[in-house]
Amino acid sequence: MADRKVYIDYNATTPLDPEVKAAMIEDFDIFGNASSMHGSGRLAHDRVEEARAAVARLLGASPAEIIFTSGGSESNNTVFQTMRSLASAPGSSRTEIITTAVEHPCVLNSASYLESLGFTVHFLPVDEYGKIKMDDLQGLAGEKTLLVSVMMANNEIGTIQDIAGIAAIAKKAGAYTHTDAVQAVGKIPVDVRALGVDYLTMSAHKIYGPKGIGALFVRGKAPLFPLIHGGHQEDGLRAGTYNNIGILGFGKAAELARGRVEAYGSRLSALRTRLRDGLLGAIPNIKINGHPRDVLPNTLNVSFPGAEGESILLSMDIMGIEASTGSACASGSLEPSHVLMATGVGPELAHGSIRFSMGWGTSEEDVDYVVKTVPPIIARLRAMSTLV
Numbered sequence: 001m002a003d004r005k006v007y008i009d010y011n012a013t014t015p016l017d018p019e020v021k022a023a024m025i026e027d028f029d030i031f032g033n034a035s036s037m038h039g040s041g042r043l044a045h046d047r048v049e050e051a052r053a054a055v056a057r058l059l060g061a062s063p064a065e066i067i068f069t070s071g072g073s074e075s076n077n078t079v080f081q082t083m084r085s086l087a088s089a090p091g092s093s094r095t096e097i098i099t100t101a102v103e104h105p106c107v108l109n110s111a112s113y114l115e116s117l118g119f120t121v122h123f124l125p126v127d128e129y130g131k132i133k134m135d136d137l138q139g140l141a142g143e144k145t146l147l148v149s150v151m152m153a154n155n156e157i158g159t160i161q162d163i164a165g166i167a168a169i170a171k172k173a174g175a176y177t178h179t180d181a182v183q184a185v186g187k188i189p190v191d192v193r194a195l196g197v198d199y200l201t202m203s204a205h206k207i208y209g210p211k212g213i214g215a216l217f218v219r220g221k222a223p224l225f226p227l228i229h230g231g232h233q234e235d236g237l238r239a240g241t242y243n244n245i246g247i248l249g250f251g252k253a254a255e256l257a258r259g260r261v262e263a264y265g266s267r268l269s270a271l272r273t274r275l276r277d278g279l280l281g282a283i284p285n286i287k288i289n290g291h292p293r294d295v296l297p298n299t300l301n302v303s304f305p306g307a308e309g310e311s312i313l314l315s316m317d318i319m320g321i322e323a324s325t326g327s328a329c330a331s332g333s334l335e336p337s338h339v340l341m342a343t344g345v346g347p348e349l350a351h352g353s354i355r356f357s358m359g360w361g362t363s364e365e366d367v368d369y370v371v372k373t374v375p376p377i378i379a380r381l382r383a384m385s386t387l388v
C-alpha cells in the first residue's frame with residue numbers, strides 16, 4: 001500500500017466541495033415535491049428556483065433558459081432528439097448535422113443514431129492539437145445544416161475550441177449551435193451570450209457538485225422537445241419529480257464556481273506547468289498532447305512511447321496515484337482513444353497515453369509525488385517491452 005494517495009482524475013469526476021456537502025446535508029429534509037401547492041412543496045420549489053438562478057448566473061443566462069436534467073449525457077441526448085423532431089416536421093428541409101470526431105461518446109453516439117435514421121452527419125476532423133479547422137466548417141455549413149455541435153473543451157486532451165467563431169458560422173448558415181461545455185464550465189469563463197450558442201450542456205459532478213444532475217441551457221427562442229415525457233415539470237420539457245437535493249447541491253456548486261473561476265485558472269495552470277515540466281525533465285522521449293495554448297488549465301495528456309497505458313495506470317495505482325487513460329466512459333475498452341487517434345497519434349502511442357487532470361484538491365506536493373513516482377514506472381515498463 002502506498003502511503004500517499006493522489007487523485008489526479010478530476011475530469012472523470014470531482015469530489016463534493018465541503019460547502020456543497022454541508023448545504024446538501026443542511027437541506028436534506030427538504031423532501032416536499034417541488035410541484036406540490038402546499039408549504040412543503042413551496043419550500044422545495046423555492047430552493048429549486050434559487051438553484052436555477054445560480055446556474056443561470058454562472059452561464060450568463062436567464063433562469064428561464066435553464067432546464068435541469070440528470071447530467072451531461074441527458075442534456076446532449078435531448079438536443080439531438082430535438083433535431084430529430086425538427087427534421088421530421090412538415091416542410092423541414094434541413095437534415096444535416098455537423099459535429100466533430102473528438103466529442104464525448106454521448107454526442108458521437110447520438111449523432112450516429114441520427115445518421116442511422118437517415119440524417120447526414122459530418123464528423124469534422126481535427127488538427128494535431130485537437131482543433132477543428134474553421135474552413136472545414138465554413139465549407140460544410142449551408143442550407144441543409146440543422147445543427148452544429150462542437151464541444152467547448154475536450155475531456156481527454158483539454159483542447160478548447162473557438163465556440164463563438166463556430167456559432168457565428170452556424171448562425172450565418174441558419175443552423176442551431178450546441179456546445180457540450182461539461183469540461184469547460186468552472187474551469188474557464190463560460191458566457192452563453194458571448195458565445196452566441198443556442199444550446200449548452202453542463203454537469204454538476206464536474207464542478208464539485210453531486211452526480212446525476214446537470215443542466216441544458218436553451219436560448220430563449222430555441223426549440224426544445226422533451227426526451228422524457230410525463231408531467232409538466234420544467235414547462236413540460238423534462239418530466240419527473242424534481243431531484244431536490246441534487247439540484248440544491250448543483251446550485252451551491254454553481255455559485256462557488258462562479259466566484260472562483262479566475263483563481264482556478266491561475267492556480268491550476270501553475271500546477272499543470274509544474275507537472276508538465278517535471279515529467280519532461282525526468283522522462284526522455286515523451287509527447288504532450290493537446291493544444292499548446294488553448295487548453296484547459298487542469299488537463300495534461302501525455303504519451304509515453306514504449307509503455308502501455310493500462311500497465312502505467314495499474315503501476316501508478318499501486319503507488320496511490322489515480323489517473324486515467326482517457327475518458328472514464330472509454331476505460332475498460334481496448335480501443336485506442338478516438339480523440340488521440342483523431343489528432344494523428346498512432347494506435348501504439350495512443351495506447352501509451354495518460355490523462356492527468358487536476359483540481360482544487362491538488363497540491364504542489366501531489367504534483368511532485370507524481371513527478372517522482374512516474375519516471376521509474378515508465379523506465380521499468382520500457383525495459384520490459386524491449387525484452388519481448
Ligand SMILES: Cc1ncc(COP(=O)(O)O)c(C=O)c1O
Pocket residue numbers: 011012070071072073074104106151153154155180182183203204205212214327328329
Ligand atoms: C465532455 C463530456 N460530455 C459529457 C459527459 C457526460 O456527463 P454526465 O456524466 O453528467 O452524463 C462527460 C463526462 O465525462 C464529458 O466529459
